[in-house]
Amino acid sequence: MPQITLSHVTKRWKGFYGVDDLSMVIDDNAFVTLLGPSGCGKTTTLRMIAGLETPTSGRITIGDEVVFDSAAGIDVPPNRRHVGFLFQNYALWPNMTVYQNIAFGLENDKAYTREMVRTRVDEVADIVKIGPFLKRYPAELSGGQQQRVAIARTLAPKPAVLFMDEPLSNLDAKLRLEMRSELQRLHIETGATFVYVTHDQMEAMTLATRICLMDNGVLQQYDAPLDVYHRPVNLFAADFVGNPAINFLNATGAQDGAGVKLDIFDSKTVLFTPSAAMTVADWYVAQAAADQDVAEKLEVRKAAKGYVEKENKESNFRYRVATAGELGGTPQDFSDSETDFVVGVRPEFVEIRESGAFEAEVYSSMPTGMETTVKLKIGELLVTGVIFGPAIYTIGQRVRFDIDGNGIMLFSRKNGRLIATGGLRSA
Amino acid sequence: MSTNVTLMPERAAAQRGDPPQGVQSSGPPVLRRVATYFSKPQNGLLLVLGIVLTISTLAPLVSILIDTVTVHPGSIDSDRTGLMSGYTLFNWTDLFDRSTSTKEKLFDQNFLDPTVNTVLMSVFSCVFAIIYGGFFAYLVTRTNLKFKKYLSTIFIFPYMMPQWTLAVVWQNLFKSAAVGGGSDGLLAAVFGIHTPQWFYEGLFPSSVVLGLHYSAFSYILIGAIFRNMDANLEEAAVILNTPKWKVFSRITLPMITPAIMSTVLLVFSSSMGSFPVPHYLKFSTLTTRYVEMSVNRQGQAGILAVEMMVFGIIMLVASQLTTSGRKSYTTVTGKSGQTQEVNLGAIGRWLIAAIFVVLTLFTSLYPMLAFALETFLPNPGDYSFLTGGGWGSLTTKWWLTSENLSESGMYGQLGVLYNTTIWKGFAGQFWVAAMAALAAGTIGTLVGYCVAKNRRSRWANFVNNMAFLPYLMPSLAVGVAFFIFGSSMGIFNTFLLLIIAGTIKYIPFASRASLNSMLQLSNEIEESAIIQDIPWWKRMLRIIVPIQKSSIISGYMLPFMTALREMTLFMLLCSQTKIITTELNYFDEMGLYAFSSAINLMLIVTILICNAVVNKLTGASLDKGIGGN
Numbered sequence A: 001m002p003q004i005t006l007s008h009v010t011k012r013w014k015g016f017y018g019v020d021d022l023s024m025v026i027d028d029n030a031f032v033t034l035l036g037p038s039g040c041g042k043t044t045t046l047r048m049i050a051g052l053e054t055p056t057s058g059r060i061t062i063g064d065e066v067v068f069d070s071a072a073g074i075d076v077p078p079n080r081r082h083v084g085f086l087f088q089n090y091a092l093w094p095n096m097t098v099y100q101n102i103a104f105g106l107e108n109d110k111a112y113t114r115e116m117v118r119t120r121v122d123e124v125a126d127i128v129k130i131g132p133f134l135k136r137y138p139a140e141l142s143g144g145q146q147q148r149v150a151i152a153r154t155l156a157p158k159p160a161v162l163f164m165d166e167p168l169s170n171l172d173a174k175l176r177l178e179m180r181s182e183l184q185r186l187h188i189e190t191g192a193t194f195v196y197v198t199h200d201q202m203e204a205m206t207l208a209t210r211i212c213l214m215d216n217g218v219l220q221q222y223d224a225p226l227d228v229y230h231r232p233v234n235l236f237a238a239d240f241v242g243n244p245a246i247n248f249l250n251a252t253g254a255q256d257g258a259g260v261k262l263d264i265f266d267s268k269t270v271l272f273t274p275s276a277a278m279t280v281a282d283w284y285v286a287q288a289a290a291d292q293d294v295a296e297k298l299e300v301r302k303a304a305k306g307y308v309e310k311e312n313k314e315s316n317f318r319y320r321v322a323t324a325g326e327l328g329g330t331p332q333d334f335s336d337s338e339t340d341f342v343v344g345v346r347p348e349f350v351e352i353r354e355s356g357a358f359e360a361e362v363y364s365s366m367p368t369g370m371e372t373t374v375k376l377k378i379g380e381l382l383v384t385g386v387i388f389g390p391a392i393y394t395i396g397q398r399v400r401f402d403i404d405g406n407g408i409m410l411f412s413r414k415n416g417r418l419i420a421t422g423g424l425r426s427a
Numbered sequence B: 001m002s003t004n005v006t007l008m009p010e011r012a013a014a015q016r017g018d019p020p021q022g023v024q025s026s027g028p029p030v031l032r033r034v035a036t037y038f039s040k041p042q043n044g045l046l047l048v049l050g051i052v053l054t055i056s057t058l059a060p061l062v063s064i065l066i067d068t069v070t071v072h073p074g075s076i077d078s079d080r081t082g083l084m085s086g087y088t089l090f091n092w093t094d095l096f097d098r099s100t101s102t103k104e105k106l107f108d109q110n111f112l113d114p115t116v117n118t119v120l121m122s123v124f125s126c127v128f129a130i131i132y133g134g135f136f137a138y139l140v141t142r143t144n145l146k147f148k149k150y151l152s153t154i155f156i157f158p159y160m161m162p163q164w165t166l167a168v169v170w171q172n173l174f175k176s177a178a179v180g181g182g183s184d185g186l187l188a189a190v191f192g193i194h195t196p197q198w199f200y201e202g203l204f205p206s207s208v209v210l211g212l213h214y215s216a217f218s219y220i221l222i223g224a225i226f227r228n229m230d231a232n233l234e235e236a237a238v239i240l241n242t243p244k245w246k247v248f249s250r251i252t253l254p255m256i257t258p259a260i261m262s263t264v265l266l267v268f269s270s271s272m273g274s275f276p277v278p279h280y281l282k283f284s285t286l287t288t289r290y291v292e293m294s295v296n297r298q299g300q301a302g303i304l305a306v307e308m309m310v311f312g313i314i315m316l317v318a319s320q321l322t323t324s325g326r327k328s329y330t331t332v333t334g335k336s337g338q339t340q341e342v343n344l345g346a347i348g349r350w351l352i353a354a355i356f357v358v359l360t361l362f363t364s365l366y367p368m369l370a371f372a373l374e375t376f377l378p379n380p381g382d383y384s385f386l387t388g389g390g391w392g393s394l395t396t397k398w399w400l401t402s403e404n405l406s407e408s409g410m411y412g413q414l415g416v417l418y419n420t421t422i423w424k425g426f427a428g429q430f431w432v433a434a435m436a437a438l439a440a441g442t443i444g445t446l447v448g449y450c451v452a453k454n455r456r457s458r459w460a461n462f463v464n465n466m467a468f469l470p471y472l473m474p475s476l477a478v479g480v481a482f483f484i485f486g487s488s489m490g491i492f493n494t495f496l497l498l499i500i501a502g503t504i505k506y507i508p509f510a511s512r513a514s515l516n517s518m519l520q521l522s523n524e525i526e527e528s529a530i531i532q533d534i535p536w537w538k539r540m541l542r543i544i545v546p547i548q549k550s551s552i553i554s555g556y557m558l559p560f561m562t563a564l565r566e567m568t569l570f571m572l573l574c575s576q577t578k579i580i581t582t583e584l585n586y587f588d589e590m591g592l593y594a595f596s597s598a599i600n601l602m603l604i605v606t607i608l609i610c611n612a613v614v615n616k617l618t619g620a621s622l623d624k625g626i627g628g629n
Helices: A042-050 A098-107 A114-127 A143-155 A173-190 A201-207 A225-230 A235-240 A280-303 B002-016 B029-039 B041-068 B076-081 B090-095 B101-142 B148-155 B164-174 B186-191 B203-228 B231-239 B244-273 B276-280 B286-293 B298-323 B346-363 B365-374 B384-389 B420-453 B458-472 B475-489 B495-520 B523-531 B536-547 B549-564 B580-590 B593-618
Strands: A004-013 A016-026 A031-035 A057-062 A065-069 A083-086 A161-165 A193-198 A210-215 A218-223 A247-256 A259-264 A268-274 A320-323 A326-331 A340-345 A350-352 A358-367 A371-378 A381-388 A398-403 A408-412 A418-426
Touching: A004 A042, A016 A042, A016 A210, A016 A218, A031 A042, A031 A201, A042 A057, A042 A083, A042 A161, A042 A193, A042 A210, A083 A143, A083 B231, A098 A114, A098 A143, A114 A143, A143 A173, A173 A193, A173 A201, A193 A201, A201 A225, A210 A225, A210 A235, A218 A225, A218 A235, A235 A247, A235 A340, A235 A408, A247 A280, A247 A320, A247 A381, A259 A340, A268 A408, A280 A408, A280 A418, A340 A418, A350 A371, A350 A381, B029 B041, B041 B298, B041 B420, B041 B458, B041 B475, B041 B495, B076 B090, B076 B298, B090 B101, B090 B298, B101 B148, B101 B203, B101 B244, B101 B286, B101 B298, B101 B346, B148 B203, B148 B346, B164 B186, B164 B203, B164 B276, B164 B365, B164 B593, B186 B384, B203 B244, B203 B276, B231 B244, B244 B286, B244 B298, B244 B458, B244 B475, B276 B286, B286 B298, B286 B475, B298 B458, B298 B475, B346 B365, B365 B593, B420 B458, B420 B495, B420 B549, B420 B580, B420 B593, B458 B495, B475 B495, B495 B549, B523 B536, B536 B549, B549 B593, B580 B593
Parallel strands: A031 A193, A031 A210, A083 A161, A161 A193
Antiparallel strands: A004 A016, A004 A057, A057 A065, A210 A218, A247 A259, A247 A340, A259 A268, A268 A418, A320 A326, A320 A381, A340 A408, A350 A398, A358 A371, A358 A398, A371 A381, A408 A418
């Protein structure tokens, strides 16, 4: 069963790097989602693995077979890669009936007799529950039905690897939820390796065994969903995953014993204690070494023949601090000082209680029954919290709150990377 | 803000429970229903348009039919039956009479041969246009061909130029006096290359010339589908390990079938109705035979016109059948921007481009140069300046002669620049084109609007078909219909008749362009204005027209540009000197070929200038609008 390996895969158009030096391993039977904002290179990556796009350089293997190697001049055409591909807009052939659409791929396989084709079509039609529509044309089906036909067509030849390019984004919200669990079931039933492109972090979180988070053509983090959620490598990853979004709080401070003493909310002093022992100074030293290493590798690449200057340079992710009166928050710049930090607080760590350390005013309150999302105004800053249970708050009400738990993140404001996770308590 | 203020009183009235102003207040239910129906302006408009179009399209058709059984004094039906007026079936019985060998010969000559020739010519033109235009469309949209932009512009030149341009050029290039008599063409005169007769006369050149003319059309239609077609459709098949030929035959080809069908329908009926091309290339088709027979067998010639109409109606039915059905070919664009172009190879992309550059040169620049050259030759086919005479053997007399006494070779005509006949004809053509365009554009746009507003109504469908019918009617047949219609109305040889004929024939251009873009416009855009009680005319002028600007402009422009170079439709409707295109025949008959060349040159230049100006001003262009589905 196939494992997919990408090493140093790059795709560029002139000076624009769609995918920049991507290396990753997709395990057999994994469900990997390529996640990122639009234009980050995730679809290009998928199409390169499938063979629909030719990488500029790098090497791709599927199972034991090298399907692409720029150095060796290997480029196996997509039809020889034995993969399935599910397109975002389904790409059903309008001139064929549902049956013909599903059977088309099987008819190309000489191993299938006419009888076997029929059996197989019926089989997959049953799996995705489109049995009654086999004689219809795609234009006569609803969006959800078309989607199922597309899945059936992809599944029919029993591909060991299945690529999906935002397959659910054309469906309405309810259907999307339904199809999500269908896909999960299919993954188990078929035992195939799924690679799935999406820009919807919720889809990625709920479906994937591993998330590959990309931005501007560069791999940001490749981890299990909950790891990406709890230990995002940088501000971008922290911000992209999670809904409601993470709270970013600017902080200044310095090492204080085993912890870091920080000023947040303008004047409140708190102590951040890392879950694992470490010091900020050591961390910066390690970072410098790593950066040096990366820079050297880049020099090597630049020296190589045919290197083209990257036009779409990585710029520092401009994280936003939520403020009252400004939609989407105020974009923040990085600083040069190693005493500047950003504290990341997931909304579930905000706890409203009488004895809370911070005082705030309820800015908005949105109960769903299962939980309530509140925005708290402290000074000009807004902090979003999710309170479980049927709590009711009135707008303008004054409350006190704490930042609880051991999942608080400390980021460097110098390079935006995660320094440590730990707990926060007022000092 | 101001609209809000003016709306207030009416809103207030409605809230007070006053009966709304308008139609639903009184009368029995039937009347009320009728009144409700007409309270929507598009419904009333549709009714009026439907009635007018039905009459104006059907009346001429019916009048041809009647004409075939009418006695024409001075023609063979009157002569043989002895009747001077009234009705007779003589024309039908005589044309199809095969009782004697003479009659059989006449039947062949007057009916069977022209019919077979016409069908062959039309079929070959279609095949040529689709293969040449379709292949070019594929090259431009799907490969890494060089000079795409230049080629794509130059490729549609033959369509902008008058149809007969290439026919005349072909003749002047390949004609051979040694084989067929008359004067020599350029190849024969200068290089001594004598092509066989089938090569410069008859079926072969006629089909090629018409095919070239309409290949631009198939390029635009098929190219549009290639451009819009979702590349994922093909990729999905490739992933399923489908062989290349199968991807093409089972997926690509079916996708472009609608474009091919509409090309076939148009090219077939247009080729059939073309007079000048078979006329110049001496091929006996229904059109040329009609003109010959109309001299003394007018009624029988009418039967040929009826036959052409029948073909037109068959085409309309065929077009209906191809566009309906369960398969929907709406091209939903996916992430096709990422399609990879087919690599023609380092040499291939240059070589193929070079071949097309040369080919298109012969269908674009060369005709203009050739026409220009002809106007300086002392006699037609006299290329002595190339074979030894030097520049001195050229003459400017065809342009510059300003008196008609000393120059005997010009039959009393003044040079082109001083010739009022030519300039008057030119002005006449312009006037007809402008008026017909104005009428056709306006009516067509309204038809598009009304039909789009009543998508599912049968009546709207009918009106749409009525407006569309002349599109597939061979031009000559429409011309014949209006000739008979105009004669009976006493408006033969007036600009009015030309304008009416032009309007009816060109409404489809405008109605198609407008219907297609109106269908894309969601109803809500207008409904949001209705809710605010904005009157219909204001909705049209302030919302619909501005949004649909470009399609409306092409609705006016296409008829204009087409009428400017129309000969077949008009040639029966007026005396030869009335408009410039029919003057071509006039001068040809006098043997003043230099004048015809000059006129052709002027026409081409005028059209190119108009197209360029309109394109610059509005972004619309002849090549973007035609057919347009």
